[in-house]
Amino acid sequence: MNRRPVNDRARTRTRTRRRWRERGLAFTLLLPSLLVFGVFVFYPFARTFWLGFFETDPFGGRRTFVGLDQYTDTLTSSSFRNSLWVTLKFTLLTVPTGLALGLGLAILAHQKLRGMGFYRTVFSSTVATSVAVASLMFISLLSPSVGLINQAIRWFGGEPIFFLQSPGWALVAISAVTVWQNLGIIFIVTSAGLQSLPDDLYESARLDGASAWSRFVDITVPLLSPTLLFGFVVLTITSFQTFGQVDLLTNGGPLEATNLIVFSIFETAFRDFNPGSAAAQAVVLFFIVLVLTAVQFKILERRVFYGR
Amino acid sequence: MAGVSFNGTSKHFDDVVALDQLDLEIPDGEFLVLVGPSGCGKSTALRIIAGLEEATEGTLHIGGVDVTDVEPQHRDLAMVFQSYALYPHKTVRQNIEFPLKSRKVPPADRRAEAETAATMLGLGELMDRRPGQLSGGQRQRVALARALVRRPEVFLMDEPLSNLDAKTRVQTRAELSELHATLGATFIYVTHDQVEAMTMGTRIAVLDQGRLQQVGAPDDVYDRPANLFVAGFIGSPPMNIVEAAVERIDGGIRLAIGTGAFDLPESWGAAVSATGIERVAIGIRPEHLRIGDGPIDGVVRTVESLGHERHIVCELAGTDHRPGDLVPGDLVIVRQSADDPAPRMGEAIHLGAEARHLHLFDPDSGERIDP
Ligand SMILES: Nc1ncnc2c1ncn2[C@@H]1O[C@H](COP(=O)(O)OP(=O)(O)O)[C@@H](O)[C@H]1O
Ligand SMILES: [Mg+2]
Numbered sequence: 001m002n003r004r005p006v007n008d009r010a011r012t013r014t015r016t017r018r019r020w021r022e023r024g025l026a027f028t029l030l031l032p033s034l035l036v037f038g039v040f041v042f043y044p045f046a047r048t049f050w051l052g053f054f055e056t057d058p059f060g061g062r063r064t065f066v067g068l069d070q071y072t073d074t075l076t077s078s079s080f081r082n083s084l085w086v087t088l089k090f091t092l093l094t095v096p097t098g099l100a101l102g103l104g105l106a107i108l109a110h111q112k113l114r115g116m117g118f119y120r121t122v123f124s125s126t127v128a129t130s131v132a133v134a135s136l137m138f139i140s141l142l143s144p145s146v147g148l149i150n151q152a153i154r155w156f157g158g159e160p161i162f163f164l165q166s167p168g169w170a171l172v173a174i175s176a177v178t179v180w181q182n183l184g185i186i187f188i189v190t191s192a193g194l195q196s197l198p199d200d201l202y203e204s205a206r207l208d209g210a211s212a213w214s215r216f217v218d219i220t221v222p223l224l225s226p227t228l229l230f231g232f233v234v235l236t237i238t239s240f241q242t243f244g245q246v247d248l249l250t251n252g253g254p255l256e257a258t259n260l261i262v263f264s265i266f267e268t269a270f271r272d273f274n275p276g277s278a279a280a281q282a283v284v285l286f287f288i289v290l291v292l293t294a295v296q297f298k299i300l301e302r303r304v305f306y307g308r
Numbered sequence: 309m310a311g312v313s314f315n316g317t318s319k320h321f322d323d324v325v326a327l328d329q330l331d332l333e334i335p336d337g338e339f340l341v342l343v344g345p346s347g348c349g350k351s352t353a354l355r356i357i358a359g360l361e362e363a364t365e366g367t368l369h370i371g372g373v374d375v376t377d378v379e380p381q382h383r384d385l386a387m388v389f390q391s392y393a394l395y396p397h398k399t400v401r402q403n404i405e406f407p408l409k410s411r412k413v414p415p416a417d418r419r420a421e422a423e424t425a426a427t428m429l430g431l432g433e434l435m436d437r438r439p440g441q442l443s444g445g446q447r448q449r450v451a452l453a454r455a456l457v458r459r460p461e462v463f464l465m466d467e468p469l470s471n472l473d474a475k476t477r478v479q480t481r482a483e484l485s486e487l488h489a490t491l492g493a494t495f496i497y498v499t500h501d502q503v504e505a506m507t508m509g510t511r512i513a514v515l516d517q518g519r520l521q522q523v524g525a526p527d528d529v530y531d532r533p534a535n536l537f538v539a540g541f542i543g544s545p546p547m548n549i550v551e552a553a554v555e556r557i558d559g560g561i562r563l564a565i566g567t568g569a570f571d572l573p574e575s576w577g578a579a580v581s582a583t584g585i586e587r588v589a590i591g592i593r594p595e596h597l598r599i600g601d602g603p604i605d606g607v608v609r610t611v612e613s614l615g616h617e618r619h620i621v622c623e624l625a626g627t628d629h630r631p632g633d634l635v636p637g638d639l640v641i642v643r644q645s646a647d648d649p650a651p652r653m654g655e656a657i658h659l660g661a662e663a664r665h666l667h668l669f670d671p672d673s674g675e676r677i678d679p
Binding site: 198203 | 360379381385387389391393395397406410411454
């Protein structure tokens with residue numbers, strides 16, 4: 001009877017030792033990826049954060065510590081605020097449309113019709129298209145003289161629109177390229193989501209007398225909500241990171257109308273040669289995206305049905 | 309009031325004939341069980357009634373009206389799916405209310421109707437749970453409640469008990485029969501389980517390979533199977549089928565099985581002669597075979613006790629047409645009460661049966677031969 005506690009203590013000791021051995025093994029296994037992440041993610045990130053506290057020469061050398069000045073300057077500068085505002089408009093223009101169009105196409109392609117495989121390939125193909133190709137396509141599509149859209153406008157007797165040169169239209173044009181480019185991934189993800197919904201739910205709903213619209217609202221949307229949330233978050237993050245289209249189509253112009261945040265950071269760093277201020281903007285962008293994503297998950301997760 | 313009738317209804321999936329020229333009248337208020345092995349076309353038949361599948365040929369009438377081209381939502385029926393097809397994101401209450409909501413019933417009425425249906429099925433406590441939080445039996449009840457909340461004329465059920473454990477299944481079987489009596493609606497019930505068919509159906513329709521084999525009251529189908537397929541399918545353990553050579557004897561015929569034979573009166577002789585066949589398939593239900601005195605010789609192979617009864621597998625003497633097999637001769641199962649003395653394994657026995665308990669079939673066409 002007396003020996004039991006001794007036994008217990010001995011057992012606890014072996015257990016603790018085993019746990020430490022397992023931790024050592026876990027760390028050893030994690031080490032390679034930690035190294036890669038450290039060199040390519042954590043270090044540059046910390047470095048950027050740190051750089052935001054310094055004014056530097058164009059190459060990041062000859063630093064002067066300025067504390068939070070650069071951050072406050074960035075946050076209050078009218079150019080940065082404009083970028084933020086433009087990015088916000090851009091997000092509102094691209095995210096809902098991208099999701100709705102991608103889902104719409106996925107639902108169309110989900111019909112059991114002949115030749116659907118071909119359309120699926122076509123709809124998904126924008127995934128395999130680079131920003132450069134997409135931009136080129138839209139340059140020719142939107143061209144005032146030879147573009148298909150302006151030819152159509154002229155054919156109906158209208159005046160050609162200078163999409164990429166007009167402050168009112170440029171952001172819409174950039175958004176159109178972006179929506180087009182995002183269509184593929186949203187189509188693929190929502191298609192996969194639709195395939196996983198059981199047919200008998202829809203059959204049951206038909207027998208229950210549900211209209212096509214009610215089947216969409218009462219069954220498809222709730223059951224697809226995890227996929228839609230995923231798409232929503234991913235599109236939002238992508239829209240805050242958009243750069244290529246702007247660089248290729250408008251250079252942030254006209255009148256800064258398409259000066260999205262990442263483009264503005266790029267300009268600050270490599271045209272105005274001010275790495276310190278660019279770093280400060282980048283850090284601010286990071287926190288905006290972080291907070292936005294957290295908020296999206298918090299708000300939307302309550303309305304998402306994950307099964308069970 | 310709504311009966312259902314198939315009129316030469318067929319369904320082809322490319323090369324597969326899932327349903328072949330089905331003619332079947334289901335009167336109003338009947339509990340019809342469609343029974344057959346997996347893949348015989350039961351679900352297809354049910355889905356054609358529901359309107360979820362279009363008939364390739366023929367028509368379907370519900371309540372005397374041709375509904376072949378009518379959309380599912382406009383046929384007054386409800387269906388319980390094998391998977392139950394509950395909406396996983398809706399609560400039990402929302403699931404049950406959904407058919408009413410879709411038909412624009414005002415919320416207050418909806419709630420009351422759903423409560424009534426739920427109470428009928430003992431779901432009162434579970435109204436705010438999601439299907440994922442329910443047991444199989446409870447889900448099955450929710451599916452039933454959702455089906456009956458609208459009081460449709462016709463209920464369709466596709467193997468609704470197949471996902472339940474044995475005990476719940478027996479219990480639910482009785483409850484479904486009761487529900488049918490209470491509602492007085494037409495029930496069309498699909499199963500591969502002949503016990504469910506026998507115990508629940510007012511009539512049963514046996515399907516095989518898309519073809520209707522026999523329709524009738526369960527006892528009629530059991531007592532007079534129309535062909536070899538039905539004979540083998542309905543009943544557990546299944547009917548013993550043994551082939552026998554036909555010999556003419558004075559005042560009748562002799563059916564030789566191994567070293568023994570059944571002698572049958574002239575009425576049978578005429579019937580068998582009329583078909584012109586030289587061999588017949590004899591069917592005898594296990595409970596109709598007696599061990600003791602009888603014209604057939606056999607050896608006991610195994611004895612299985614189920615507590616209340618015994619199944620005795622016997623090999624028939626002189627039927628060893630497959631030399632070298634572990635058990636070379638024809639096997640039959642004898643069903644015996646636990647009160648009877650049990651034979652020993654390897655014991656030589658005699659088997660007998662009353663002539664009125666023999667079923668004769670044409671071994672080639674499988675059709676029943678009656679005296
Ligand atoms: N949608 C379909 N496409 C192709 N073949 C099908 C389809 N549905 C059923 N079948 C075929 O039709 C036959 C009958 O199927 P079913 O009615 O589901 O059988 P049961 O319900 O009796 O098991 C089977 O051979 C099955 O493979
Ligand atoms: Mg089936």
